[in-house]
Amino acid sequence: MADADEPVPPGTKRVIADAVRSALAAHGYADLTTSKVAAECPKSEAFLFYHYDTKDELVAAFLESSTGWIEGELAGVEADSATAELLAVCDRLVPDPDDPEGAGVAIAIMELLSHAPYNDTLREPLRTHQVHVHDTVAGIVREGIAAGEFREVDPDATAAFVIAAAEGSTGSGLALDRPEAVAHVRERLRDYVSSRVVADGARPG
Amino acid sequence: MADADEPVPPGTKRVIADAVRSALAAHGYADLTTSKVAAECPKSEAFLFYHYDTKDELVAAFLESSTGWIEGELAGVEADSATAELLAVCDRLVPDPDDPEGAGVAIAIMELLSHAPYNDTLREPLRTHQVHVHDTVAGIVREGIAAGEFREVDPDATAAFVIAAAEGSTGSGLALDRPEAVAHVRERLRDYVSSRVVADGARPG
Numbered sequence: 471m472a473d474a475d476e477p478v479p480p481g482t483k484r485v486i487a488d489a490v491r492s493a494l495a496a497h498g499y500a501d502l503t504t505s506k507v508a509a510e511c512p513k514s515e516a517f518l519f520y521h522y523d524t525k526d527e528l529v530a531a532f533l534e535s536s537t538g539w540i541e542g543e544l545a546g547v548e549a550d551s552a553t554a555e556l557l558a559v560c561d562r563l564v565p566d567p568d569d570p571e572g573a574g575v576a577i578a579i580m581e582l583l584s585h586a587p588y589n590d591t592l593r594e595p596l597r598t599h600q601v602h603v604h605d606t607v608a609g610i611v612r613e614g615i616a617a618g619e620f621r622e623v624d625p626d627a628t629a630a631f632v633i634a635a636a637e638g639s640t641g642s643g644l645a646l647d648r649p650e651a652v653a654h655v656r657e658r659l660r661d662y663v664s665s666r667v668v669a670d671g672a673r674p675g
Numbered sequence: 676m677a678d679a680d681e682p683v684p685p686g687t688k689r690v691i692a693d694a695v696r697s698a699l700a701a702h703g704y705a706d707l708t709t710s711k712v713a714a715e716c717p718k719s720e721a722f723l724f725y726h727y728d729t730k731d732e733l734v735a736a737f738l739e740s741s742t743g744w745i746e747g748e749l750a751g752v753e754a755d756s757a758t759a760e761l762l763a764v765c766d767r768l769v770p771d772p773d774d775p776e777g778a779g780v781a782i783a784i785m786e787l788l789s790h791a792p793y794n795d796t797l798r799e800p801l802r803t804h805q806v807h808v809h810d811t812v813a814g815i816v817r818e819g820i821a822a823g824e825f826r827e828v829d830p831d832a833t834a835a836f837v838i839a840a841a842e843g844s845t846g847s848g849l850a851l852d853r854p855e856a857v858a859h860v861r862e863r864l865r866d867y868v869s870s871r872v873v874a875d876g877a878r879p880g
Contacts, residue, residue: 584846631859638839642809645788654832
């Protein structure tokens, strides 16, 4: 049984979150079990149960640990301008059909989102994750405007639209194995940023 | 037990599809049962089982019956130009947070899409539905180009992008109760169509 008084050590949390990620990518959420998470984990199922009572608590721990993924993705990007940074974020937000684990995670997150209205354990971590992605994208848009690189667009509206387009490719493209739809979204999203967000005269990075 | 040799009469199919729609909107897919479908239906659960063996066959019947929804939605639209028609489709594709049944259906379809990679019964009807929506939007774009109303955009890329943006608002907006995100997507999508699809000089309808 999980001991709520004892915080999970960060290293352990990381190992468990990675196992949940792999298990979600392989099986989706409906068929996820703690034993499937344990199968992806160097720790035993008993160890998982020691820290987390239920499958949903494991998933919530994964979502909490994934809040910083967008920063992690961007850390490797040579972004010397807000334009380059926003284009890089767009490329990262559109899932890559040739990366089975990434595609599986995107489809599983879509599944988790569909449970948000009915599931109290998942709703808040999902909301935190989504609001964090939103704020990160809106922040880049604000920087671009301040730097004179971007038009005077509404940062929140632009972020909401960019994220919806990118994430929307998961259902209509990825889940139905229509990689051409994903490629189209990726290309049109870059065009959108270059033509409707970047100011005339500023060069796309 | 369902009798595969006996086709389901169209009127019966319609009644059952409507019941599946209401049950999906209220409960989502994971918690859907044939008795929940029967509760939304003037017919008994035994009647449902006479025609359909499983919950997934009921859902597949709903998806098959919903292929024409976009035409139904457009039938009431006074669209005297490809521009007006495309803007009306965009408005219809972005789910309305103030319509609980429509919002519930959009979230349930997102959930069904997340099962597509794992579920053979659902995959093909979902694909047919999604390809039909794609072809309808791409067809409107082709008409607009032929009529000189639209730029020489790629109809398939434009359709994929518009559909992804609209459907993407379901996860990040609707499921997490962030109606402002949905409103942003709706407004930016109209702006996209008006500025990147409609030709300079052609008036948005």
